[in-house]
Amino acid sequence: xxxxxxxxxxxxxxxxxxxxxxxxxxxxxxxxxxxxxxxxxxxxxxxxxxxxxxxxxxxxxxxxxxxxxxxxxxxxxxxxxxxxxxxxxxxxxxxxxxxxxxxxxxxxxxxxxxxxxxxxxxxxxxxxxxxxxxxxxxxxxxxxxxxxxxxxxxxxxxxxxxxxxxxxxxxxxxxxxxxxxxxxxxxxxxxxxxxxxxxxxxxxxxxxxxxxxxxxx
Amino acid sequence: xxxxxxxxxxxxxxxxxxxxxxxxxxxxxxxxxxxxxxxxxxxxxxxxxxxxxxxxxxxxxxxxxxxxxxxxxxxxxxxxxxxxxxxxxxxxxxxxxxxxxxxxxxxxxxxxxxxxxxxxxxxxxxxxxxxxxxxxxxxxxxxxxxxxxxxxxxxxxxxxxxxxxxxxxxxxxxxxxxxxxxxxxxxxxxxxxxxxxxxxxxxxxxxxxxxxxxxx
Numbered sequence: 001x002x003x004x005x006x007x008x009x010x011x012x013x014x015x016x017x018x019x020x021x022x023x024x025x026x027x028x029x030x031x032x033x034x035x036x037x038x039x040x041x042x043x044x045x046x047x048x049x050x051x052x053x054x055x056x057x058x059x060x061x062x063x064x065x066x067x068x069x070x071x072x073x074x075x076x077x078x079x080x081x082x083x084x085x086x087x088x089x090x091x092x093x094x095x096x097x098x099x100x101x102x103x104x105x106x107x108x109x110x111x112x113x114x115x116x117x118x119x120x121x122x123x124x125x126x127x128x129x130x131x132x133x134x135x136x137x138x139x140x141x142x143x144x145x146x147x148x149x150x151x152x153x154x155x156x157x158x159x160x161x162x163x164x165x166x167x168x169x170x171x172x173x174x175x176x177x178x179x180x181x182x183x184x185x186x187x188x189x190x191x192x193x194x195x196x197x198x199x200x201x202x203x204x205x206x207x208x209x210x211x212x213x214x215x216x217x
Numbered sequence: 218x219x220x221x222x223x224x225x226x227x228x229x230x231x232x233x234x235x236x237x238x239x240x241x242x243x244x245x246x247x248x249x250x251x252x253x254x255x256x257x258x259x260x261x262x263x264x265x266x267x268x269x270x271x272x273x274x275x276x277x278x279x280x281x282x283x284x285x286x287x288x289x290x291x292x293x294x295x296x297x298x299x300x301x302x303x304x305x306x307x308x309x310x311x312x313x314x315x316x317x318x319x320x321x322x323x324x325x326x327x328x329x330x331x332x333x334x335x336x337x338x339x340x341x342x343x344x345x346x347x348x349x350x351x352x353x354x355x356x357x358x359x360x361x362x363x364x365x366x367x368x369x370x371x372x373x374x375x376x377x378x379x380x381x382x383x384x385x386x387x388x389x390x391x392x393x394x395x396x397x398x399x400x401x402x403x404x405x406x407x408x409x410x411x412x413x414x415x416x417x418x419x420x421x422x423x424x425x426x427x428x429x430x431x432x433x
Contacts, residue, residue, distance in 0.1 A: 045277070046267050046319035047378065067306065069313045090316060092307040095414070101304045104297055105320065106266065106277050 001163045003126075003171045004085045005179060005188040010197055012155050014117075014132060016205035017185050021120045024181060029118040032133060033058040036115060037099065039076030039107040052107065055097055058144065065099075074168075084172045085190040086148055086163065112138055114147040116124045117155065117187050126161040130182075133158075154197075157186055218288075219339075219363045220371050220411035222379065223419035225426055226356035228393040236344075239356050241389050243331065243342050249385055251333030257341050258329035260285045260348070261424060264295075264320040267302060283311065283426065284417045287341075290364045294417035298425065301404040328357055328420070337363050338378065345427060355427040358395060366411045368402070398422055 009017060018029065035056040040188035043051050051066040072089030073079065079086065094101075116135030134155045136147035159179060163171040179188045186197070198204075226233050228244075247253065264281040268274060284294040285308070293311055295304040304310075314320055330343030338360060345355035360378060365371040379397060386395065400422050402408075407415055 041317070041319050044269050046275050046317070047269070048318065050317040050318060050319050052313065067310060069316050071316060088311045088316075090309055092313055094306040094310065095304055097302060098304060098306070101295065101297070101302055104278060104300050104302060105281070107319075108420040151399055 001086060001165065001168060002089045002160050003084070003163050003168060004087065004158065004160045004191060004192045005175060006159075007157045007182075007186040007188040008151075008154050008194075008197060009132070009157055009186045010201065011134070011155055013185060013201050013205040014155055016208040017132060017157070017182070018118065018184070019208045019211075020185065025120045025122055029120055031059050032115060032117050032119055034115045034133075035112065035142075037112045038110045039102050040110040042106045042108055051110070052102065053150075054094075054102070061137060063096065064117045065094045065096055067094050067098060084175050086129060086168050086172065109141075113150070114138065114144050115156075117148075120171050122178065124178055126171040128159060128161045128175060128178055131160075132156070146191070155190065157182075159188055163177050180201070182205040188204065218366060218411055218413070219361050220366055220368055220375075221359050221361035221416060221419075222375055222397050222422055223416070224358045224379070224395040224397045225423045226358075226393055227396045227426075228430065232392040234353055234356055234393070236353055238391050238393065239330075239342070239344055239353070241391055242386065244358060245382075245385050245389065246333050246335070246340055246342060249335065249381075251335045251340055253387075254332045254334055256329065257287045257332050257343065259287050259420065260325055260327055261420060262322045262325040264314070264393065265323050266320055267318065280425075282421050283314075283322065284420050286413055286416055286420075287417065289413045291384075292293065292413065296417055296421040298362070298421050301406075303405050303407070303418050303421075305414050305417075318366055326354065326424075339363060354431070355423075368409050368411060368415075396426070398426065422424060 032039050035058055037054040038051065039054065040051050055066040055068055066201045069090045074086040114136040115133040116136060117131060119129055119131040122128040132155055135150045137150050138144060138147050140146060159175055161175055182188065185201050226234055262283040264283055266277040278297045278299060280298045282296045290306055293306050293308045295422065325348040325426065327346050327348055328343045330341060333340045341359040343357050344353055345357060346353060362371050362375060383395060400418050402415055402418065405418050
């Protein structure tokens with residue numbers, strides 16, 4: 001399982017966000033360059049349609065592949081009330097022929113994206129990861145060198161943490177608490193519940209930039 | 218990692234494999250001073266596509282095998298023999314396949330038995346049984362040569378060992394003999410340097426042989 005919130009930030013404020021996160025984290029950021037291929041089952045395959053994502057980490061000297069299945073979100077009155085999405089996720093590393101494997105099984109490429117940015121990892125009541133990425137689409141099949149932003153000027157921020165059925169309430173609380181640090185710059189909410197950019201972002205960013213980096217909070 | 222050859226028992230025409238043969242084979246290993254060490258078990262599972270229109274079956278692989286190997290407890294292997302694909306993944310890939318519901322696991326077989334140390338060789342003699350029965354479907358033997366990882370460099374030594382082994386077994390006048398089929402690993406994108414992916418491919422080939430023997 002994982003707990004997730006998302007938000008958007010204007011590209012011009014990403015540097016300020018990075019300063020803020022660096023201050024909170026104390027450890028250098030991890031660069032991200034991930035080619036994400038979303039595969040869907042062909043029309044005849046399976047009693048119900050299925051979807052699987054292949055993530056190719058292009059930042060490594062030798063690209064590594066991960067298979068990722070995102071399951072349904074937790075439902076019910078309890079789930080409606082919490083501001084963090086809780087969903088099942090299963091991941092597996094795989095050898096580099098995994099795309100060919102799924103094609104042979106009967107899966108088709110639905111869309112592909114290139115996510116470029118960075119990540120910070122925190123241990124604050126839960127193992128929290130904050131990723132800040134521009135989401136890019138490829139103009140030609142698999143042409144990652146020629147990707148262009150889907151939303152120029154806007155980047156996606158995701159805050160995630162792994163969880164289990166035993167501890168998800170604590171993880172939700174840890175994420176909600178952590179998000180308060182980021183509130184001046186961006187609003188984080190469940191995916192698909194868009195809140196847009198934050199009006200105070202410009203002022204907050206200016207403040208962070210003028211204070212400079214290296215200030216640990 | 219050290220390389221291994223996977224041998225399988227080929228019964229003579231008109232005969233079938235039985236537990237007496239398995240017992241005799243184990244005694245053969247002990248007769249050449251193989252030191253019994255412990256148990257081993259690998260599992261092979263057949264996956265079949267779930268299709269809405271069965272008439273389109275030919276468009277989908279019907280030979281999808283999933284393999285869990287003793288030597289790699291955190292990994293899982295898928296082999297699509299017709300397309301010469303071997304995929305290595307974490308064992309969580311099984312959970313992903315279950316959630317996708319596009320391919321369902323049908324029959325599973327255990328390859329299990331005892332392991333023996335014999336100088337630089339490690340031997341594993343095993344029976345092939347369905348997971349919910351003791352119905353013997355075959356006998357296999359892994360011959361692992363510990364000092365070398367290169368398939369080419371080890372070929373002569375392995376052939377010599379298997380010759381000695383075949384001679385030892387033949388003295389028991391059993392209705393069959395061990396066979397070794399070397400897959401064309403290059404077709405699977407595998408190199409001369411041995412890995413668990415090579416082992417997975419050998420199991421898939423042996424499985425095909427066992428099925429063919431039963432049919433014949």
